[in-house]
Amino acid sequence: MDYLFDMPTDFKVYKIKRDKSSGSQPTHTHPYYEIFYLINGDCTFFIDHNIYKLNRGDLIVVPQGELHKSSFPQHGCSERYVLCFKESNLKWLNDIVGPDFVKESLSTGVISIPDKRRDYVESLMNKMIFENEGQDILSPAFIRTGLIELVLFIIRCRRYEENVIKELDVDNQLMQQIATYIYENYDKKLSLEDMSDKFHISRSYLSKKFKAVTGFGFKEYIVNVRIKNACRLLLETNKSITDIAFECGFNDSNYFGDAFRHVKGVSPNKYRKNKEAI
Template identity: 65%
Template structure:
């Protein structure tokens, strides 16, 4: 189910020892987090990443993700959450394409020589977000814009800043990508196991271990994600959307949608201005 936030912008520093997130989740706001210390494995949308100190993880609104913090000692991360309209003013200045490009799901490695700069921006955001005076919201907006523009510049001009997927889990990566791109087709665990030369039990257990999703659970979540896009951006009927997204029963689609989103497909469509 989508997790919401009370304010338009939040930032917090989190320190903790190694742990695994219990369940994958998504939320209707963007999330950026900077790993200041430690190591982490992340499953974002349909890609698996390994990252460490100096990396920024980008999770766009509505994107399914799960993070596991590994290694010894304390992991420290700075998490920024903000609703999409927060950056509308910046899009009006530099264009929606630049902001949209920054907010593509993935992991960015900040060059070591620029980490002090990025950490100063994050310190400024945390300081001003405490509400120092009536000017603080303005400072927060400007600092967030500076962070987004810095990431855009890194992606455009720096070499090797975009993290590659985790090669240690290459087969599970391929399975997840296949599901993500063939979500509207019939997908059966036994058939997928044969396709990737794996046993049924190994695929089931390994996929769950790496992504946090059961095989069938991930298929349903991907189908619901695409159904949400059709609900908000087309006038197609609920039944048509159900079949186009791989469900062969509109009633089952409705039940699965409620379990995932907490509301019916019709209510989700009616409340789109609040999403």
């Protein structure tokens, strides 16, 4: 089932501490953007098929609908800002530079904010937290301008600055390769036995390590990747639900329907009909 934060409005921002006693966050998606900025400490962040080791000053953009999970540190604690906003907040920016430019610039990615610019980012976050408490009738305007300024800064970093893009987590390179293979070959037959043979590891090790690193069971991840692509086809094409099921790697349309309801909470047909609400 989709894991959704409580967002009664189109914007939310907060500062939070986490350690191993906080429990594990479930892997989830949500129908809005999220910006995650690590103030101090460290954590592992899994998004779609990529695994990142985040440290102080790292910022990750999580687009709408992307599978992701953060793992809390085993020692000490980490502190982060989390900012969530709906696409409607970007209308002004879309009108100026174009929605395609904005969407591409806010695709999944991790930026290592340079030391000299961290105070600037953290100041913006603190201002939005302050205004989000509802200081006066001008607070919504201050929040909107703060968000746009932060998004513009992120776009500039990603497009025009050098050496700010975070590399993947090399400590989990094998699990990274397996997740990427599944992500790119979701429409094919994928079994634990076949993958263990392909990557020359035991089935038990693959199963346990994949779960520990990504938060997904092996089969669970395959199903979620297939469902994600099925959602895209349901909204962007007129293909039949049966054709979409087979195209996404399901060999039984009934099983596809059950799996879809389990992950999305509605049937494929209802999901397609509710396109405007998604």
